[in-house]
Amino acid sequence: MTEPTPQPLSRPLAPTGTPVVGIIGGGQLARMCAGPAAELGISVVVLAEADDAAAAQVFRHAPVGRCDDREAVRALAAACDVVTFDHEHVPDPVLSALESEGVSLHPAPAALLHAQDKIAMRQRLGAAGLPVPAWSMVHDRAGLRAFADQHEWPVVLKTPRGGYDGKGVMVLTGPEDLDRAEEWFARADASGLLAEEAVPFTRELAVMVARTPSGEMATWPVVHTVQEEGICTRVEAPAGDLDPAVAQDVRAAAQKVAELLGVTGVMAMEVFETGRSGEGERGWVVNELAMRPHNSGHWTQDGAVTSQFEQHLRAVLDLPLGDTSPRAPHTVMGNVLGGPAEDLHAASRLVMEADPGARVHVYGKEVRPGRKVGHVTVYGEDVEDLRRRADAARHTLQGTTPEGQEDAR
Amino acid sequence: MTEPTPQPLSRPLAPTGTPVVGIIGGGQLARMCAGPAAELGISVVVLAEADDAAAAQVFRHAPVGRCDDREAVRALAAACDVVTFDHEHVPDPVLSALESEGVSLHPAPAALLHAQDKIAMRQRLGAAGLPVPAWSMVHDRAGLRAFADQHEWPVVLKTPRGGYDGKGVMVLTGPEDLDRAEEWFARADASGLLAEEAVPFTRELAVMVARTPSGEMATWPVVHTVQEEGICTRVEAPAGDLDPAVAQDVRAAAQKVAELLGVTGVMAMEVFETGRSGEGERGWVVNELAMRPHNSGHWTQDGAVTSQFEQHLRAVLDLPLGDTSPRAPHTVMGNVLGGPAEDLHAASRLVMEADPGARVHVYGKEVRPGRKVGHVTVYGEDVEDLRRRADAARHTLQGTTPEGQEDAR
Structure with a gap:
């Protein structure tokens, strides 16, 4: 044949x-x-x-x-x-x-492995002295229980590969949840599942870095990825009230990771801000890596001199990297998830009518419930106003109502 | 058949x-x-x-x-x-x-006519009280001479249709140049040729306006189109040292023209700044109209909230128009004309190396001498520095040397 x-x-x-x-x-x-x-x-x-x-x-x-x-x-x-x-x-x-x-x-398979396989990533980053949550491979209920005994409940259980946007992640709040893990153990391969401490984080941050095959690197400012029910609904760039020393540490760490793993192209490093510092604590731990343009970098299309998409093309072609400076004091990006508005073009018209400065981006995808179908960015000086505009625009694109504003309809 | x-x-x-x-x-x-x-x-x-x-x-x-x-x-x-x-x-x-x-x-033929036919344009704009150069249709040497006697030499002779970038335009400095016009008269159709006063202008300006079928309009700031030997090499946005009242007058006039002619989409209005004011003079006269995105609006890609290209798409679809505010105090665009650099990609790399903030735009065209093959924009606060950067980048893309810098090589 x-x-x-x-x-x-x-x-x-x-x-x-x-x-x-x-x-x-x-x-x-x-x-x-x-x-x-x-x-x-x-x-x-x-x-x-x-x-x-x-x-x-x-x-x-x-x-x-x-x-x-x-x-x-x-x-x-x-x-x-x-x-x-x-x-x-x-x-x-x-x-x-x-x-x-x-x-x-680009990236090469040896680098990409660390974005595909959470175990490989944690091993490598931990060995290099980068802060990661306490973790262990577990193969059964007993192993999971032992991990919880050592690190306390809740425990986060993850499939080592293939998870994204909250899929492949289970939070176990106590021994009563052990039954729920059984099915995952049954389906796991020989390497087992990843058990992690549930890091008590104050918020989620992210940073994008670009690296060329020649080794040139550039990072954008650290952003705050605002989550609702495990889905990022808004990104604020730069992250508000972030200690400049921590921001610098996170950006430097992203470069260290990119260099350590030999990343080429752009990479997102998602981070939990813990607020814990001193005694070897740096105030944050690495959550995930993605070696490609990433949702947390969409704000750069309108908010930075060089967008993540342009930079990715430059990086994979080993061209000199572009300036990553922000173009406005604040840029807020709102994700658009599939909702009641089935005709995104009609919804875009409403956003354009309401806010001539809103930058609408749609993905050419049919609307399905919860599917990422677009985003919107706004930029300026008043972050409160930008949040309000981004939320108004994304809800219009979704056909949904901002929380607490049902009465305003 | x-x-x-x-x-x-x-x-x-x-x-x-x-x-x-x-x-x-x-x-x-x-x-x-x-x-x-x-x-x-x-x-x-x-x-x-x-x-x-x-x-x-x-x-x-x-x-x-x-x-x-x-x-x-x-x-x-x-x-x-x-x-x-x-x-x-x-x-x-x-x-x-x-x-x-x-x-x-979009635009409709009745509007487009005024960008195709210089006579129709001057008639309509003149009748509406907009400032245009003194002009007349001439059919022969004698008619041209009579126009010159009335308006003084030099006289500009133009083919009513089809000219662009200096083509279809002849400047006659005196009676000794009448012989040169003979060939054009021989080829002209029944309507003849357009004779115009050579407006003693201080510089060339341009303004872009967008108009939707519903009648919504928006203009961008007036720009200075810097010419070298009849070709625009640089655009500065906004035009420096422009009387705000004149800027406002030019923007309002562009809207008046767009409305008068029923333009839909974007339109460029090229203007001679005369500096003459009072006695019915407004300090400027209309030179040309173009009813499409225009070279004088390329700066908007990087320098305005909404670019002329996005706005044109919005306008022709009768979508609400986007914000035309500038994003930086100054944006300078440099045109790239085909020169010794035959490999634009290799030349782009040199620009990226020298200036990470320069925004390179190339058109996917093979390089031929003098052909517009790309442009570059830079933006910021110091216009002198921006001019230097734009010139450096465009010369690098052309493979040419900025005037007066041959020794620096």
């Missing part, structure tokens, strides 16, 4: 010297590279999940193929100078095959 | 409610709509001159066809909600046919 030979992709038509970036995955992160790529004169080819994927709608070259289809990925790579990712779900064997064939992958 | 039936274009795949804008012409002005269209969730279909046209490289949907091919244009219109333009060269019969078929054209 032979596999069908994939159609060879040809390099895009473009002027002499134009570099070609391949992106595996056609989601909104790939889509939002469209503007910067066009402006910088970079060709992009997207390997999209479907012909109507978010990014497939906006790029000239978006062949349809699965990220676990080695031949599809290989055909993409053959048409490109470098290959990068819209998500972290490309299987290891596909990545390894590409790498062994000399494809320039 | 029957014409070949064009392939029907289908509407692009996109979520419910997504509007589709057709753009006739695949140059850089269409190309630079790519980012805003992707972010706002607007589908774009470009009728491109060639498969490798500037805009054809970056849009998913870019059928190749000529703007004077009625069937190609009709097929584009059938796939779109509205149709707009990358240039002003679509022949009248094509426009009329579309309009009679109910296609939503």
Whole structure:
């Protein structure tokens, strides 16, 4: 039996010297590279999940193929100078095959592993002296109980791979929750599950860093990612009332991580602010890493000299990095989750009517309940006013009502 | 004889409610709509001159066809909600046919005429009391001489249609230049040529205005378009040392013109600053109109809350207009003309290395001598420094040396 030979992709038509970036995955992160790529004169080819994927709608070259289809990925790579990712779900064997064939992958599989595998990440960061929550691998109820005895309840149980946006995470408040963990243990592979202390954090922060293959690095200001029921609804840049020494420490740590792991492209480091300092405590611990443009960096499209999407393209092509300075004292980004407003275009019109300064970004996705379908940013000097505007705009785009304002309808 | 039936274009795949804008012409002005269209969730279909046209490289949907091919244009219109333009060269019969078929054209032919035909423009604006240079239609040497006797030499002779970037314009300094005009008279049609006083201007200014079909309007600050040998090399926003009353008058006049002519989309109004005031003089006269995004508005991509490209899309779709406020005290845009640097990507790298805050924009065009192939913007507080940075960046992109700096090499 032979596999069908994939159609060879040809390099895009473009002027002499134009570099070609391949992106595996056609989601909104790939889509939002469209503007910067066009402006910088970079060709992009997207390997999209479907012909109507978010990014497939906006790029000239978006062949349809699965990220676990080695031949599809290989055909993409053959048409490109470098290959990068819209998500972290490309299987290891596909990545390894590409790498062994000399494809320039950014980030490289050895770096990407630490965004795919929470255990690898915690081991490596912990060994390098970076603050991580207390953790252990557990294989059964007894192991979990032992961990809880040592670190106290509640305990957070995570699947080492594949979790995102609260999926693959279970919070166990006490021994009475042990039954709920049974099913996860049954499905876990030989390495088991990750048990973590439930860090008593004051808020969640994030920082983006970019690193080029040549080793140039740049970070943006540390932001506050405001969560509601485990979903980030708002990002405030920079994080308000953050001790400048802590902000500097977090930015420096992101650079240290990027360098340590050999990250190329942009990386998000999500952080719990603990407020605990002294005695080896630095006031924060690392929660997650993402090696690609990230929701916590969307504010940079309107709020920084160089956006995360432009910077990612520059970084993976080993171009000099752009200025990451903020353009306004405060930028607030509001996420838009699928709600009652099914026609996002009609909803966008309402936002434009209400707030000519609101920057609307939609992802070309059909609205489904809770699905991330867009975001909005506002910037200026008065953070309270910006919060109000961002919330008003995102609720309008969702077709929902801001909490406490039901009466105002 | 029957014409070949064009392939029907289908509407692009996109979520419910997504509007589709057709753009006739695949140059850089269409190309630079790519980012805003992707972010706002607007589908774009470009009728491109060639498969490798500037805009054809970056849009998913870019059928190749000529703007004077009625069937190609009709097929584009059938796939779109509205149709707009990358240039002003679509022949009248094509426009009329579309309009009679109910296609939503922005601007409409009756408005566009005033950007295509300098005579129609001067008649209409003059009649409305807007300041235009003294002008007359001349049909021969004797008529030209009579105009010069009345208005003094030098006289500017223009073809009523088709001129741009100094083409179709001849400056006659005295009677000894009359011989040079003979050839133009021989080629002119029955309406003749446009003779104009050579306005003794102190500098050239420009203003962009956007207008929606509903009549909403917005203008950006008046800019100074710095010319070298008839070509704009730099744009400074806002124009320095401009009397605020004159700036306000120019902005208000642009709105008056847009309303008078029924413009929809964005329009550039190029202006000569004369410095003459009083006795019916307002300190400026209208030079040209362009009803599309314009070089004098490129600074808005990085220097204003809403760029001219986003605003044009919003305007032609009758969406509420965005905030046109500047984002920095000064923004300077430098045009990049084809020069010794044939590999624009390599040249871009040099600019990124030298100036991380410089915003590079390239058009996906092969470099040819003098061809507009990109621009660069910088913004900040110190206009002298911004001029220096913009000039340094554009010369690097061109592979040329700033005047007076040959020794510094």
